[in-house]
Every structure is written in structure tokens, then in C-alpha cells.
Amino acid sequence: MEVLKVEVPVMADLHARGEHPEFLFWVGCAGAFDDQYQKVTRAFVKILTFLKVSYAVLGKEESCTGDPARRAGNEMLYQMQALQNIEIFKTYGIRKVITICPHCYNIFKNEYPDLGADFTVINYLQFLDQSVLSGKLELDPQALSNISITYHDPCYLGRANDIYFEPRSILKKLTANLVEMERNKSFALCCGGGGAQMFKEAEKGDKEVYIERTEEALRTTAKVIATACPFCMTMITDGIKSKNREDDIKNFDIAELIVQSLNI
């Protein structure tokens, strides 16, 4: 076995050398700063390196897309962020962007074009599923085959952008035991973290949304709750903890599951 140290290419460095990577990998704030979600970023970068994808990140030049500000009503702050980000994209001539965070994906795909953005955005699940289907990414069907997995649809991939197929297509390659929660696909219940809820106390009620959703996941036979969004991950992991099930139920992102299957 060979151990390769992964150097993450930064756009400014490549640009200085006159190189133009095919993709910008947009890490996102949670991808850069959230302890648990950093592991997802690292897993995805491993896959990108493994597949020898031509990519770079913005690094210190990356800034919030403005999504939480926008959904909390601060259109002014959102547009300041967006217009500055679009300027940076233009400087580097970025044409294709990959995101892992569904909120970044949604805002790039649906909302930045209103402000003059001109690039295509691909969600990592679309990218990964394409790589699997085209044979570039060969998943070991044995590695996780006995583990029962359920998938929690993030609102901003599912209902917001109709991405239901790709995650399931990947997970079916990983396990023979993909089980659905009662509310799934377009019926899926939110984790409670979207629309800037993640950053505030919940309003008074009988229950936290993430508890309701976690309980639903726990009613399945799944041992792994697969997520595809940083907020969902925080919420579901909290839910598992508050139900004292962290010993037997795990929450992984799909990118992490792929890395486990590839054993890279």
C-alpha cells in the first residue's frame, strides 16, 4: 500500500502559474470550519485526488455565499457577498463549480444568475454518481454490503432542486440494504436546520424538528443515517446523541461512505 500526501490545489497559486483547473471545488463555510463536516470535505478531496480530477479551491479567498443572510431576510448582505464572489469567479475565469453543501449549490444554481453569474454548478452527488455510472469510480459492493443505510434527503437538494435519484443510485452500489424512512424523497421531513434556523434557538414548541426526524430514522432498521448536507449532519448527529444511540447508530455523509468503501 502506498500513502500519498494530498496537497489541495489553491486557485490563486494555479492562476499565478498560468494553470486553469477544470473545476472549482467550493468548500463552503461548514466544510471549512465545522469539525465534523471538515471530515466530509477531506473525504471528498480524497475522492477528487483518487479520480485525478483537475480542480482547485479558493482557500482564503472563499467567503460565505450569503445564503443564511438571504433566507433570514438580509438581501443587502446577501447581494454584497454574491457580487463579490461573482467578481472572484470572473477573475479566475471559473466555468464549473462543484459544491458539497446543498445550500451553496442552490444559491449558485438558482440565484446567482440573477446577479450576472455565468457558470455551471454541479452538486457532488451528481458528480460522484456520474463517476460511478461511467465506471471511473468503482465501488466495492462488499465493503458495506451488510450495513443497513437510510438516506435523509436535504430539502435544498430534494424539493428545492429535484435531486433524489443520485444519492440513492450511489447508496445502492454501496449497500444491498438501503431502507427508506416513512417520509422520503419529496415528502422528506426537514432536519430543522435550513433557512438560517441552524444559527438560532428554535421557537417555542413541543419538540425539536431534528428529534422528530431522528426518531423517524431510528424507526427503520438502518445502522447508518446517510446525509448530504452540513446542517443535516449537525442536526441528525445531535438527534442521535440526544437519543443516546451514538454507539449503534452512525451518521455519515455519502462522501465518507464512499471513502470507507474504497478504503483509500
Add this chain to the structure above:
Amino acid sequence: MVKQLVFAITLLVSVGIFYFTINRIIGFFRLTKPAFPVRDYGRRFIVMLDVAIGQTKIFRRPVIGFFHALVFWGFCVIAFGSIEMVIDGLFDTERFLKFLGPVYIVISASGDIFGLLVAISILIFLFRRLFLHIRRFEGIEMKAISHMDANLALSMILVLMISLLGMNTACAALVLRSSEPMAGVYPVSSLLTGIISGFSTSHLALMYEICWWMHILLIFLFANILPYSKHFHVFMSVPNVFLSRLYPLGKLPNMDRITYEVKLMLNPDTMFATATSEIPVERFGIKDAEDVTWKNYFDALACTECGRCTSVCPANITGKRLSPRKIIMDVRARMKEKGPGMVKHGKDFTDQKSLLRDYISEEELWACTTCNACAKECPININHPTLIVDMRRYLVMEEASAPGGIKSVFSNIENNGAPWQFSQDDRMQWAQNIELHIH
């Protein structure tokens, strides 16, 4: 001749009242703001065929959705018969459309069958409302009047169907006794003739007349009550679907005026220029009835308070005050309250109240996760989240009001480009010591 005259006067009065009502509503629409340009007629037509005519979203609840679909399709078919009745009434003809031949057989037969199917569906709906405890029919916004409104409309539809079947049955029974050929085919009513076989011919004729008048007068009455009830839905839902927002659910509309201002700020040449007075100062976001878009108001008029939105709302499910249905109902109620004053005295009219706070609380608005479950579920493509975010826009940009956690998010993004308080310089820390194992 007398019958024709009576009919013509009744029709004229009904149309007159209806015209008055619609004019009033158009006046309210004039107070609203632009939403999106209505283009892409081809795509809109397809959405209408799919969601409205095909009833695809109502089938997300397959069982009860099926019965709604029966009522909807029934109404479409029976509408031909109603048009025919108006012609018959005005020109003293009998079953005017019979010249259509085979087409008339289809229209009359399906109208007759659907008469029964609609009646059965309505009985099921009434039973559900009166005797079963359906959670989505409850909620803070569902007052006694909401339930009355629902039961009244259902009862009226039931009587409409009974009178329709009565009319057809009497007609079929009369034809049986004469040598005249039957105009059209009435499979259900023909079976029902057995029940009234004891009636004399004159009684049958009387029954026919009574049912005929009852049916048409009830249609006129129903049409004029609808715009004042939640069942305005019957008229507004198909156009509402045609006028759907065609964007993906995840997209919020851009505020172009903000773009103009932000571009001025980001441009070094105009950064310090004083604000120009070219653009009239308008309120950001939605505070009151005059701030909503024509689409918000259209949504509110088309809503029949079915509560599918609220039943899937994560905030509502977990006991928070937010109910998407209430937000939509509040828009309609507030326009009804403030609209007449604004029509009379202009948009500056104030009654010291507003949609925000007097109807919709901040607590409700901040409970929304923008998950779009409500909008996905709505059978007629009402969009609640854009309205909620527009009200947040007012709160944040006009009043600088937001929960503490949200205010920190704003200042963190302003200061360090992330919702959390981490330095932008630390954005690559995750990238240390990543190892790839190659086998």
C-alpha cells in the same frame, strides 16, 4: 315566455352581482406589487394540464385525493350541462346541445355518472368533516366560521348534484312514458326511474321543473357566494396553477433595487455619492397588504384551506406557532380589511394595523426553515416560503429586527465572511495532513 323572462332577469341579476364582486377584487389587485412576468405560455399550459386538470399534486394523498379529483373532473363535465341550461332557459329550447349527436351522448352520460360520483365524494367529505377528527382541519387559524364555510359549500354542492340527478331522472321517466326519443344518455338516472315509477306524468313534469330551477338558481347563488368564501377556490385554482411560479422551489426572487444600491456601493466611483432621489423610496419586503405581490394575493384567493401545507410543515408538526395555511389566509383577510380603505383613499390609507404583528407574528415568521414542504404539497402551487422570506426582509431591512443568533450571523458574515466567528485566514485548516491510501 314568462319562464324565459324570469330566467333572463335572474341571470342578469346574477351576472350583475358577480360583475360587482369581481370588479371589487380587481380593485384590490391594483394595490398589489409586481411578482414575475407571465411568459412561457406553453410551459404554463403544460403545468396547468398536469397539476390542475391532471390533479397530480392532490394525488400525493392518493385516497382522499382520488375523491377530490372526481369532484373536479365532475365539475368540468357538468359545466357543459350548466351552459346548456342557460341557453335552454334563455331561448326556451330543450336540451339545446343535443345537435352534437355522439358528443352529446358522451357529455350527457358522463355528466350523469359524475353527478352521482360527486355526490358520493361530497358525502364522504362531509362525513370526514363532521364526524372524524382530521388534524389538518384543526389549528389556530381554523375558526368556527371556517368550518361553517366548508360545510355550507359542501352542502350546496350536494344539493346541486341531487337536483341534477332529480332533473335527469324525471326527464328519463317522462321519456319512458312517451314515444319521443331520448336526448342524450343518462345511465344513473335511468336506473333511478324505478323509484319514481308511482308518480303521475304531471307530477314528473313538476319534479323536472322544480329540479331544473333549483339546480340553475343554486348555481347562480353559488357563483355569487364563492368569491366571499374559501370556495372561491373553484374559480381561482386553475388560473392560479396556470400563473404558477415556474422557478425551482429553491429559488427566491431577486430584489433588483437592492442590486442597484449594492452596485453603487461596490463601485469606487459611486461609493461615497449621496443617494439619488430618482428612485421613489419604497418599503423593502412585506409589512402590510399593499406590499404583497399580485401572486401572493392570487394564492390567498385560490386557497381552500385544505391544510396540506400545514400538515407537512416541520415547525407546525413540532408544535411551533407557524402554520403556512394561516399565513396565506391572513393575506386574504388583511386585504379584505384594508383593501376597501385603500381603494377609497389611496395606498397611503392607514387603519393603525398591519399584516405583520396584527395578523402574523414575528415568532411565526422566524420558525420557518424554508424547507418548501408546504409549497411542494400545495395542490394548486401556492408558494408560502417566498412570502415568509419577504416578511423577514421587511423585519431585517426596515426594522433591523431579528433573533439574536441571526444578528450574529449577519455580523460574522460582514466581518469574516462566514456565519460563524472564524477568521477567513483559517479557511484552509481542514486541508492539513490528508493522506490517500492507494492499494
